[in-house]
Amino acid sequence: MILLPAVDIRDGKAVRLRQGRFDEETVYADDPLEAARSFVEAGARFLHVVDLDGAREGEPVNLHHVERITHELEVPVELGGGLRSIASIRRALKAGADRVVLGTAAFTDPDLLDEALAAFTARVLVGVDVRDGRVSVSGWTRETQTRGEDAIRLMQGRGVTRFVYTNVDRDGMLEGPDLDEIRRVGEAVRGRFLYSGGIGSLADVQALRDLRLVNLAGVISGKALYEHRFEVAEAQRVLDG
Amino acid sequence: MSARPGIAILDYGMGNLRSVYKALEHVGAKPELTADHARVREADAIVLPGVGAMPKAMERVRALALDELLRERVASGVPVIGLCMGMQLLFESTSELGGAEGIGLLRGPVEQLDAPKIPQIGWNEVAWRRSSVLNEGLPDPCAFYHANSFAPRPNDPGDVLGTADYGGEFVSVVERPPVYGLQSHPEKSGPDGLRLLRNFVDAAA
Numbered sequence: 001m002i003l004l005p006a007v008d009i010r011d012g013k014a015v016r017l018r019q020g021r022f023d024e025e026t027v028y029a030d031d032p033l034e035a036a037r038s039f040v041e042a043g044a045r046f047l048h049v050v051d052l053d054g055a056r057e058g059e060p061v062n063l064h065h066v067e068r069i070t071h072e073l074e075v076p077v078e079l080g081g082g083l084r085s086i087a088s089i090r091r092a093l094k095a096g097a098d099r100v101v102l103g104t105a106a107f108t109d110p111d112l113l114d115e116a117l118a119a120f121t122a123r124v125l126v127g128v129d130v131r132d133g134r135v136s137v138s139g140w141t142r143e144t145q146t147r148g149e150d151a152i153r154l155m156q157g158r159g160v161t162r163f164v165y166t167n168v169d170r171d172g173m174l175e176g177p178d179l180d181e182i183r184r185v186g187e188a189v190r191g192r193f194l195y196s197g198g199i200g201s202l203a204d205v206q207a208l209r210d211l212r213l214v215n216l217a218g219v220i221s222g223k224a225l226y227e228h229r230f231e232v233a234e235a236q237r238v239l240d241g
Numbered sequence: 242m243s244a245r246p247g248i249a250i251l252d253y254g255m256g257n258l259r260s261v262y263k264a265l266e267h268v269g270a271k272p273e274l275t276a277d278h279a280r281v282r283e284a285d286a287i288v289l290p291g292v293g294a295m296p297k298a299m300e301r302v303r304a305l306a307l308d309e310l311l312r313e314r315v316a317s318g319v320p321v322i323g324l325c326m327g328m329q330l331l332f333e334s335t336s337e338l339g340g341a342e343g344i345g346l347l348r349g350p351v352e353q354l355d356a357p358k359i360p361q362i363g364w365n366e367v368a369w370r371r372s373s374v375l376n377e378g379l380p381d382p383c384a385f386y387h388a389n390s391f392a393p394r395p396n397d398p399g400d401v402l403g404t405a406d407y408g409g410e411f412v413s414v415v416e417r418p419p420v421y422g423l424q425s426h427p428e429k430s431g432p433d434g435l436r437l438l439r440n441f442v443d444a445a446a
Contacts, residue, residue, distance in 0.1 A: 002364065040431070043431075044431075045364060045384070045386075045431055046364075070260060071259045071260050071263055072263060074260070074264055074267075074428055074429055074430065074431055074432075074434055074435055075386070075429055075430075075431055076386050076388075076426075076429045094257065096257055096259075096260065098362065098386075098388065098429070099362065121359075121360065122358065122359075122360050122361075122362045123362060161358065191358075217363075
């Protein structure tokens, strides 16, 4: 398992939102590259970058920052936020992203999903953002009626094998993940998934590790790292254990 | 030892070479993106990068006569390293997209990984067969970032420096001085990836 520090970009700054709310933002670095660099210097092996402006606009807005990050730093980067056309996905990959995370588009545009999977195969991940048990789309502004695990099964039926599962209610709260929920997700996912949402301490990281889910490939952490609740290297050591 | 070895990164119009450039600069080299034969002949060492499909890349390499140039430089003892698909180009042939010839600096074919899911995209541990200038100071096994569907099958087992496992063992690092190759992306493999590039650069100095 790997730890993926999250670099969420809004207005050209590295920020964290609480529970996906755009009006509850904390700025952690004026330059996303510097935030990313500090994580890499601390031992990160992969970065999870989110273009928050893009998620709201429906197309990437901060690709120039993504490009700076992929050019300057020696780790792979996955990017989500506003990727709702093949052209946008191509631009994201051209900016140096190794993997793209499709959210809204995966749920609302089946043709695009098919096309993206055919063209980019394992570089495509689907983000399942769950709020109050239901999948949330359009930059967490719209809820659907689909339950998280149902969404995963639906996507698997279309050929998706890699997921990023986020509990939006827990995101930015530092109160720990719901381990039963993650177990259920682990049972639903036939490929691999990353978990995100609510990681607040090294004990939370250890608890995820202790689940010993073979398909849980990694854990995404944002606020806890920015606030030095634990450091990248020690969390990675726990996950390696 | 010259202060900063000049490294020609062969730019044949495929893929983004910026991160390779930055990584080489970071480890003390003086990199240059070029396909100009005169410039390449002045370089202390050569990097052959590559992403995408090998047959398409080979067409471009041949159109720029970089295959002949590489044979000439290797015959003169200049270190050459192929990265990712660039490593595959060093071999004789590939079965990708119906098949194509490679540059043939190393003997053997390039074949699809025998795994249920390809490409592999992610960190994978490389176990070393022996110690060499390339893996000096690196742990065994050592994790590198891989993104590939194909891998070479060297005819000479002595060319294999490191292997990894993805649905079975595959060859991840090759060495037949002055020719070297890495199936992974050292420029995306953190401090260990940089160390390996530094080892290559130091060998060129």
